[in-house]
Amino acid sequence: MNLLLYGAPGSGKGTQANMLRSHFGIPHIATGDMLRAEIAAETDLGRQAQPILAAGKYVSDDIMIGIVRNRVIYLKVPVDDLLHRLSGRLVCPTCQRTYPPGTARCEADGSPLIQREDDRAEAVRPRIEIYLEKTVPVLDHYRGGGLVSEIDGRGTIEEISRHVLAAVNGRVAKTQKTA
Numbered sequence: 001m002n003l004l005l006y007g008a009p010g011s012g013k014g015t016q017a018n019m020l021r022s023h024f025g026i027p028h029i030a031t032g033d034m035l036r037a038e039i040a041a042e043t044d045l046g047r048q049a050q051p052i053l054a055a056g057k058y059v060s061d062d063i064m065i066g067i068v069r070n071r072v073i074y075l076k077v078p079v080d081d082l083l084h085r086l087s088g089r090l091v092c093p094t095c096q097r098t099y100p101p102g103t104a105r106c107e108a109d110g111s112p113l114i115q116r117e118d119d120r121a122e123a124v125r126p127r128i129e130i131y132l133e134k135t136v137p138v139l140d141h142y143r144g145g146g147l148v149s150e151i152d153g154r155g156t157i158e159e160i161s162r163h164v165l166a167a168v169n170g171r172v173a174k175t176q177k178t179a
């Protein structure tokens with residue numbers, strides 16, 4: 001049972017991963033390592049992913065969560081919005097929460113916020129372009145199997161979370177009905 005959560009830098013992927021993790025009680029979130037484990041175990045997911053990974057088309061920081069069998073959620077955010085979100089974004093060095101520009105300290109632990117080197121404006125656009133270049137073929141691959149749910153990544157965190165959960169739960173319900 002696996003859910004793949006895709007989203008460009010700044011898409012809110014980390015926030016939604018945390019939401020899914022607490023909603024479904026998933027103990028941890030792995031990165032590309034989980035996919036390599038799938039390949040080693042020759043699961044269906046591993047067999048699908050192996051040629052993509054072998055072709056260097058897989059993005060290693062994509063987040064995979066063990067809840068739903070081979071389902072793909074893509075948080076889609078227009079490039080201009082991503083640029084706006086990432087430029088000037090601040091991060092807590094202790095807990096990695098992110099904050100908008102102008103925030104002084106982390107709400108959770110009071111640490112002074114810093115700007116990541118790769119969140120500086122000039123570094124942001126190439127990161128997004130590389131991500132999209134690598135991710136689009138992966139999504140196309142999964143789309144062929146009707147596995148991809150595209151979620152509009154704009155709006156409040158609560159709205160987006162509702163859409164993500166609806167997509168995950170809808171697929172679970174549909175799977176159970178036809179099983």
Ligand SMILES: [Zn+2]
Pocket residue numbers: 092093094095096097106107108109110111
């Ligand atoms: Zn913090």
